[in-house]
Amino acid sequence: MRFEMPAAPPKLPDPAQPDIEPANRQVNQAMKALYDHYFASLDYGKRYPQPNQATFEFLLHQGASQAQEILDFGCGNGRYALALLQATQATLTGYDISDTALAEFSRHLEHAHGRARVKLQLGTPGVWELSGRYDLVLMLFGVLSHVGGFQERVQTLRQIRDVMDADGRLLLTVPNLWRRRPLELTQAVLMRWIGRAEGLQAEPGNIVFCRKLAGVPHQFFYHLYTVESLRNELREAGFEVTRVEAESILPEWLITQHPWLGRIDARLSRLLPASWGYGIRAVASPL
Numbered sequence: 001m002r003f004e005m006p007a008a009p010p011k012l013p014d015p016a017q018p019d020i021e022p023a024n025r026q027v028n029q030a031m032k033a034l035y036d037h038y039f040a041s042l043d044y045g046k047r048y049p050q051p052n053q054a055t056f057e058f059l060l061h062q063g064a065s066q067a068q069e070i071l072d073f074g075c076g077n078g079r080y081a082l083a084l085l086q087a088t089q090a091t092l093t094g095y096d097i098s099d100t101a102l103a104e105f106s107r108h109l110e111h112a113h114g115r116a117r118v119k120l121q122l123g124t125p126g127v128w129e130l131s132g133r134y135d136l137v138l139m140l141f142g143v144l145s146h147v148g149g150f151q152e153r154v155q156t157l158r159q160i161r162d163v164m165d166a167d168g169r170l171l172l173t174v175p176n177l178w179r180r181r182p183l184e185l186t187q188a189v190l191m192r193w194i195g196r197a198e199g200l201q202a203e204p205g206n207i208v209f210c211r212k213l214a215g216v217p218h219q220f221f222y223h224l225y226t227v228e229s230l231r232n233e234l235r236e237a238g239f240e241v242t243r244v245e246a247e248s249i250l251p252e253w254l255i256t257q258h259p260w261l262g263r264i265d266a267r268l269s270r271l272l273p274a275s276w277g278y279g280i281r282a283v284a285s286p287l
């Protein structure tokens with residue numbers, strides 16, 4: 001799939017989805033097609049064969065151990081949800097826009113103890129359709145970064161807030177602007193500087209990068225965060241950030257493919273400020 005970051009798209013009325021900008025809808029549809037392919041090729045599971053153990057422990061310490069109803073928004077193949085199913089008594093809802101991600105999750109569930117506590121929900125890109133009530137919501141490993149531009153991300157977060165208990169928690173991990181994709185980030189900065197960035201390109205932190213999946217190049221839309229921009233975005237959506245930390249020093253693929261490296265990384269990451277992490281881990285509460 002080839003995907004160009006949409007530049008100033010025409011505004012087409014769509015009565016079925018009045019809330020979403022065409023540029024964001026294009027991102028949503030492109031991300032769905034991309035992840036359908038990523039999971040179908042089995043590349044995702046090979047690249048990230050297990051949860052990041054330090055993040056998994058963070059989830060348990062920050063509410064998952066006591067949670068009753070967990071929503072894993074952008075659950076993918078269930079990398080975290082399946083581990084939580086075994087470690088907690090919670091009921092889990094896995095929500096994703098990729099049907100092949102959910103098909104893989106469903107296959108893993110066939111032999112999983114406690115599978116009756118899991119519900120999978122296939123989302124339609126750009127359609128607000130969450131229901132239920134949750135005391136814990138997860139958005140892990142950059143899900144929020146794929147959602148689209150600022151307004152789209154804030155709307156998504158508000159939708160999540162609407163299905164959360166007043167004393168519920170949102171746990172999320174996002175890519176750090178200072179550690180990720182310097183080449184694409186520099187290109188994006190230059191485009192803005194010479195006045196050629198339009199539409200989603202004009203938003204600081206938005207990039208498109210290319211990765212080969214099963215040997216074929218694919219383009220990913222990503223929004224990169226600083227600690228401050230994450231705080232501001234969550235505040236705009238009605239959340240207060242109560243904790244931030246560095247997710248890891250080394251890239252996620254390296255520490256999930258080599259758990260011994262992950263253990264060393266987890267110890268060293270504790271010493272790092274959040275703004276130096278490969279990813280930023282955060283806890284947020286509804287205001």
Ligand SMILES: C[S@@+](CC[C@H](N)C(=O)[O-])C[C@H]1O[C@@H](n2cnc3c(N)ncnc32)[C@H](O)[C@@H]1O
Pocket residue numbers: 028031032035048073074075076077079080095096097098101123125126139140141142143146147
């Ligand atoms: C990097 S993967 C993370 C998957 C999982 N959370 C993990 O840690 O392995 C991003 C996931 O977000 C999903 N996604 C992307 N855009 C989404 C959206 N607008 N709504 C829900 N899920 C979305 C993708 O289909 C994909 O499964």
